[in-house]
Amino acid sequence: MRVLVVSTPVGWLGSGLGGGVELTAASLVAGLLQRGHAVTVLAGAQSELPAGCEAAQLWCEGGVSQPSWQHCRREAAVQIPAQALLGYLWRRALTEQGDFDVLINLAYDWLPLWLTPHTSTPLAHLVSMGSVSTAMDAVIAEIARSHPQHLAFHTASQAADFDLPGAPRLVGNGFDLDRYHFRPNADAVLGWAGRIAPEKGLEDAAAVAATLQRPLWIWGVREDEAYARRVEASVPGGTLHWRGFLPTERLQEEMGRCAVLLNTPKWNEAYGNVVVEAMACGVPVATYARGGPGELVQEGVNGCLARPDDGEALTKAVERAWQIPRHQPRAWAESHCSRSAFAGRIEAWLDAVLAKPPCEGT
Amino acid sequence: MRVLVVSTPVGWLGSGLGGGVELTAASLVAGLLQRGHAVTVLAGAQSELPAGCEAAQLWCEGGVSQPSWQHCRREAAVQIPAQALLGYLWRRALTEQGDFDVLINLAYDWLPLWLTPHTSTPLAHLVSMGSVSTAMDAVIAEIARSHPQHLAFHTASQAADFDLPGAPRLVGNGFDLDRYHFRPNADAVLGWAGRIAPEKGLEDAAAVAATLQRPLWIWGVREDEAYARRVEASVPGGTLHWRGFLPTERLQEEMGRCAVLLNTPKWNEAYGNVVVEAMACGVPVATYARGGPGELVQEGVNGCLARPDDGEALTKAVERAWQIPRHQPRAWAESHCSRSAFAGRIEAWLDAVLAKPPCEGT
Numbered sequence A, B: 001m002r003v004l005v006v007s008t009p010v011g012w013l014g015s016g017l018g019g020g021v022e023l024t025a026a027s028l029v030a031g032l033l034q035r036g037h038a039v040t041v042l043a044g045a046q047s048e049l050p051a052g053c054e055a056a057q058l059w060c061e062g063g064v065s066q067p068s069w070q071h072c073r074r075e076a077a078v079q080i081p082a083q084a085l086l087g088y089l090w091r092r093a094l095t096e097q098g099d100f101d102v103l104i105n106l107a108y109d110w111l112p113l114w115l116t117p118h119t120s121t122p123l124a125h126l127v128s129m130g131s132v133s134t135a136m137d138a139v140i141a142e143i144a145r146s147h148p149q150h151l152a153f154h155t156a157s158q159a160a161d162f163d164l165p166g167a168p169r170l171v172g173n174g175f176d177l178d179r180y181h182f183r184p185n186a187d188a189v190l191g192w193a194g195r196i197a198p199e200k201g202l203e204d205a206a207a208v209a210a211t212l213q214r215p216l217w218i219w220g221v222r223e224d225e226a227y228a229r230r231v232e233a234s235v236p237g238g239t240l241h242w243r244g245f246l247p248t249e250r251l252q253e254e255m256g257r258c259a260v261l262l263n264t265p266k267w268n269e270a271y272g273n274v275v276v277e278a279m280a281c282g283v284p285v286a287t288y289a290r291g292g293p294g295e296l297v298q299e300g301v302n303g304c305l306a307r308p309d310d311g312e313a314l315t316k317a318v319e320r321a322w323q324i325p326r327h328q329p330r331a332w333a334e335s336h337c338s339r340s341a342f343a344g345r346i347e348a349w350l351d352a353v354l355a356k357p358p359c360e361g362t
Helices: A020-034 A085-099 A110-118 A134-146 A202-212 A225-233 A248-255 A273-280 A291-296 A311-322 A327-336 A339-354 B020-034 B085-099 B110-118 B134-146 B202-212 B225-233 B248-255 B273-280 B291-296 B311-321 B327-336 B339-354
Strands: A002-006 A038-044 A057-061 A078-080 A102-105 A123-127 A151-153 A190-193 A216-219 A240-244 A260-263 A285-288 A303-306 B002-006 B038-044 B057-061 B078-080 B102-105 B123-127 B151-153 B190-193 B216-219 B240-244 B260-263 B285-288 B303-306
Touching (some): A002 A020, A057 A085, A085 B110, A102 A339, A110 A123, A110 A134, A110 B085, A190 A273, A225 A240, A260 A311, A285 A291, A285 A311, B002 B085, B078 B110, B123 B339, B190 B273, B202 B311, B225 B240, B248 B273, B260 B273, B273 B285, B273 B327
Parallel strands (some): A102 A123, A123 A151, A190 A260, B102 B123, B190 B260, B216 B240, B260 B285
Antiparallel strands (some): A078 B078
């Protein structure tokens, strides 16, 4: 298959601004290449192909980045800046579509979704977030009715946010598990990873650490500095250990030492990359029964679940997770979240997108 | 020719919300029908075909109206509301384009302009405003480079706002002159017509009327009530006569009584419909040498010109215009602004849009 992967216009590939979409892009491209497909990546200027994607062709376009839907009001109109990267990416994709068998859109944006019925090469979308916008809900629901096969989601929890006429296509996510080293033994510390922002619920993890009198190691960008200081002030001094935003190699090395990773999102997280990254190191995860993380964690197998926003239940979930043999989370990640398993699911999805309706013959 | 005319998504056809675009649409459709073309009009729900357009087919789409660029900040991003009428109109246009020889866009919007290179049926745009937005400037400049024949403008003053690689295609505008009755004699009153809003400069006309001690009759929607009251307070009581927003039949009957119509825009008005409407009744026009009105008025022929924003010069222009024989403005409107003359210019434009480049042969 000749595949054109169109990246997010929120930032260039490698900037980190694209959040989880950048990890998804790397995994999807490397996985498709491994399975023998020809892949071209279309992304913002300055983009670099991540490790494992060197065999792909890279096309870059300049332009003004898109504001992220995550930081807009739910009722906000679609915004397209002057000289928008979004417009230039899709200008190029539509111009060159004749050379590809399928186009994959990784951006959570109105324009590519709206374009779906009007391309000559089938255009498939891997939706990267749950519902955060009325305008996006509307166009996703519309395409779900006219082109149901063209949409895929990371988890059932995420897909349930949308008005879909049938069962959603779920593809999970994929990780290069060779980059995450299993640690059979843990230190007596807890971990937490994510952007430091209110929707990630760090204060709940801090409270559990204080209750259990264990240090909490924290990895991630301090996006909201005032919030970080409020969380710090809410627990006894010395409870929180700010470890910063680390590259994968160093993150997995430090995170692997934790007895349990806490994951505490306040919103319907589409997937939960750090949940799987911790498991890949042998760290069981305690999280709320909510969103992607609540779906990834199997009680007693790779972690433990608590009722959402219930601090006492989360404390007990951490105590139970502490007892889980560490080979279990690693084994679960290997069988469900490897890059090759993900690529297989993507390939099956693309086969369904390209399959002609039965009435048109073969 | 089979022509699909796509109307503005700011309001439905007949609502008045589309401003001058509604008059342009009526004139363009009726004119093309008269010349034997098959015309379909695609517009917002509740739209009605105006007089003279009954032979056209009307397709309506529901959806949320577009905010007007005229009322947005210059640096604002393109806004597309949830369930946007804009999206539904262009979904329908792209779906049905195969049944037409050419698509004409009347909307001042980013999406149809951006789509230009990606339609199978040629998509031509009649640009209805001067520069009011950086985002629109950028996409107009881009299409002017890639598809110069696909853009048309009302006046040279309007077109000069944009970054165009060559001479612009100018099509003026067209009026059903049978609806405007020539009045050989005037009352000793001045007239002014337009939305009552600061960019239309009513206070300048009021000051001239006060200086000349003549009543000023005013037609138009009181869009900005506080502004209307400020203008009222700036001149002696009894100077201003508010006549309201009238349908064409009554407007031309009242306006035809004026000795001179004043037109005082503070911005680069693309055309100046009321200028021609007054002339069609035999009323000479005094205006600033600025924008469309400054281009329509020929000194001493159909009106007189003043240096922009110079009240003394405008007063003198009114005094000169008062002396112009009233058959002159009417004759000028008949030879330059008739519906059939406009349709002829539109037809010539569409012929140029459809002409294959020489290298492709006939």
